[in-house]
Amino acid sequence: MPDTAKISWKTAAGLVMANMIGTGVFTSLGFQLLQVQNTWSIILLWVIGGIMALIGALIYAELGTHFKKSGGDYIFLSETLHPSIGYLYAWVSLTVGFSAPIAIAAMAMNNYLNPIIRAGIYPGLAFLLFIPLTHIFSIKRSSQFQNLFTLIKILFILGLIGIGLSLSNQISTSALDFSGTWKNEVVLPGFAVSLVYVFYAYTGWNSAAYIVEEIENPGKNLPKALLAATSLVLVLYVLMQLVFLKHANQEQLLGQVEVAEISFKNIFGESGAMWVSILIGIQLIATISGYAWVGPRVTYAMAKDFKIWKPLSKTNSKGIPVRAILINTLFSLILFLSGSFEQVMIYAGFILQIMGTITVYSSLKVSKSKGFRSPFKPLLQYCYIVFSLFVSGYIFWEKPKESLAGLILILAGLILYKVDKKTGTRPVVDQ
DSSP states (O other), X not given: OOOOOOBOHHHHHHHHHHHHSSSXXXXXXXXHTTTOOOHHHHHHHHHHHHHHHHHHHHHHHHHHHHHOOTTTHHHHHHHHTXXXXXXXXXXXXXXXXXHHHHHHHHHHHHHHHHHHHOOTTHHHHHHHHHGGGGGSSOHHHHHHHHHHHHHHHHHHHHHHHHHHHHSOOOSSSOSOOOSTTHHHHTTSHHHHHHHHHHHHHHTTTTGGGGGGGGBSSHHXXXXXXXXXXXXXXHHXXXXXXXXXXXXSOHHHHTTOSOXXXXXXXXXXXXXXXXXXHHHHHHHHXXXXXXXXXXXXXXXXXXXXXXSTTGGGGOBOTTSOOHHHHHHHHHHHHHHHHHOOHHHHHHHHHHHHHHHHHHHHHHGGGOSSOSSOOOTTTTHHHHHHHHHHHHHHHHHHHHOHHHHHHHHXXXXXXXXXXXXXXXXXXXXXBOO
16 A cells, blocks of 8 residues: 655655755855855845745645646646656656756765765765665655754754854955945846856755645645745845855855855864864755655656656555656766766756746646635746746856756657657556
8 A cells, every 4th residue: 555644844844945955055155256256246146046936936836736746847747738848857857857966965975074084975975875765665754854854954054054143253354245346246147147056056945846745735735835945945045155255255265165164164163164064964965865755756757657667657565666766866876976066066957947947837827726826927927937048048158068968958858758658557566
């Protein structure tokens, strides 16, 4: 019998927060400072990203409560636009959408843990391979594991913010700059490019919409989980950037990945920064776990409908798509071993930006929602679409290599759809 356990809105919100708060908030600032340096510009970047995520959360809450099926964008796009578009999203999810955040989190683990344990790629590799295995037993086990490490993550973030804001900086010149230069920076192409790092950092705001069938009373609890989690993360992200800027100078942060370690080394010294690095690595467990839980549900939803992926539709006696979890882990491993941190982030961010925009457009096809209805429809949808296309255009202009690689991946998915065939059978359950 499939597992009938359901998760509460608090667990769903925790899953969203765990997926959102990953590497982006700890690593993006150094790349953003290559483009913009004014603190108001940095704050505006994170606020814009948060507002876009909130708009997206409202729209996904409508879609999720309307269709009430696990599988997220695959279900939404297949039902509203065309099965080929849903198939394409599931392909992108498998190869990049959920595997890239796991790979990037594992890379970041190495960046933060290696100065301490000096074990090469093995710390991140071990977590990448073994954390997904915690989700092959039951929804209850997944929920317990996720709740524990999400709690650790949130307490850690709040601790860093409290310490960073309360202590005076220990350096002569901080990176804080509240001058009027932001007016010039926000119209530069670099400002739009910087948004790709921000949007990537907010990736995961839609996580709960992928496991609708596993949420108790989704019509009420899905919107609550998505909006509460996204709003809180927006506040935490802005405060974290202020802490990093306050306790380091621009020369130290410029182009660096480990901005949190740099800033807190200035506060605590080498030994204190070492513990901060360890805790950053530990809190990434929740991020890997969240994507490893949610991502395979998209693959599983597609596998039930198409012959090539049919073997991945098999579940265990608790209804867990074990094979889908394993194949998602394999793609995460490939990205982990093949790309640089920045390249994978831009590559994944560009593709996800395009596919997310298509999903937002698909919500316009839902004229009479059977559940939660997003406010100000269709104004919010059009705002999201226009802004997202604007950012995607700048990403392509500034980073053509990574963008073209993403478009080639999309083309490969379309070709695969042409040779694949739909099935009319149900998934098999192992006894």
